[in-house]
Amino acid sequence: MSTATDVTELAARVRAQLADHHPDEPFGDLRTLPGGHSGLTYAITAGTTSYVVKAVPPGQRPIGRNDVLRQARVLRVLAGSPVPVPRVAAVDEREPAWFAMEFMAGEAVEPVLDEHRLIPDLCRTRMLALAGVLRDLHDTKAETYEAQASEPPLDPAGELERWTRTMRAVPLELRPGGEELLDSLASRVPSDVPPVLTHGDFRLGNVLCRGERPTAVVDWEIWGVGDPRIDLAWFLLFADHRNFPQLGRPVPGLPGETELLAAYLDGRPEPPALDWFRALARTKMAAIMGHNLRRHREGKHHDPDQERLPPTIAAMIRTARDIVAPRP
Incomplete structure (x- = not known):
């Protein structure tokens, strides 16, 4: 302090x-x-x-x-x-x-999670505009940033290893089905694609906007050089309040994952194995929330609001399993 x-x-x-x-x-x-x-x-x-x-x-x-x-x-x-x-x-x-x-003026609002009074049409416009910003970010030449990043590019296997460690630090009772999900992901690790500059936590809550226009991407603490599908799948996760039971709020007209992905691609082909990364994004969210809930219950960071997380943790794991290994 x-x-x-x-x-x-x-x-x-x-x-x-x-x-x-x-x-x-x-x-x-x-x-x-x-x-x-x-x-x-x-x-x-x-x-x-x-x-x-x-x-x-x-x-x-x-x-x-x-x-x-x-x-x-x-x-x-x-x-x-x-x-x-x-x-x-x-x-x-x-x-x-x-x-x-x-100092950049603007507001950073995550429409499906934050308390706000923004009109739905504005939320929709901002999210679609942000898809273009993410595309611009991923279009940058990765070799320009590798020397700045100070660590090697992160591939799908490395990203899964990182979040497997985080997930397994959470007690089993707080992550129902988590082990089966990790096993499914580990058995289906996709091939690499050329690395790009990644933000690491790309979403509207980390972008300042004025009116309809994004004015500054902020919170670059975990930027790196790695697989663009990691950023993309994380961004898509915040398109639907139903991904966050008891936490999310409906925003009429907000673009869903399909429309948001189309805005990001802008006519380009969909990257391969994107569903694996969509499942990984949910695994990551479940691990983060499980970690925060564990710290609260152990008295390391008192925050009663964390007790709202179990339904979302369970839903993230359940839907991730369905995405990566659909039931017949």
Whole structure:
């Protein structure tokens, strides 16, 4: 946890780095932004310009989700591409490392999960527009990013191995049918396709929009170079509230998986073995929710709202099994 001293020191470093961009302009205080899932997230103003600052927590190593410099690298490489991202204004690699990016106005709403008052037609338009953004992301040349990613491309077998470990860390009673699902996936691992740049958690909840237009893809903590079907299947999962029993909310007119896939493909052929990845996306969601529920029940992170998850976990596993190994 950051202290007042830590924040004061960080604020001085941020102001010093940004001063050249704002001569004779006053700086505001460095304010903590809630809701971040990686590192520490702050806001600061310089004159009339606003910035978001992401920093490694004091005393922690810049690895995994705390590797904010890795996030800054992909944002800088994507600058000027068809994929909208915030502009990186400053990077400081000294410990604790941080970077500052321009503040982008907009709202990030996951229509089938978040509380919101958006009209259904707007949700529909945004989701279809976002399919095109994902296509643009996957059209980028992977070799441009492999050196930035600092790890080898992730293939289907590697992705399954990762989520198998996560799933098996969840008690059996919280993941009914999970072992049978993992066995089915393991027996049907598809062949690789050429790797692309992947976001890792691509969905409307991680994209700022203004009106109908996506203005910035954010939350690049787990970006990588890997199979485009991983991103695509995850994006499709959020098209239907029925995938999330007791959690999801109906949004009339929202594009279903078939229409959303067509918008992404834009006339191109469907990638092979996509159903395997659709099942894997559900496996991933069940594993994440099972992990969060386990932590709550063990007292590691008290959150009674996690008790709403069991029906969705069971549904994710059940539908994934049906997708990957349909019953005759």
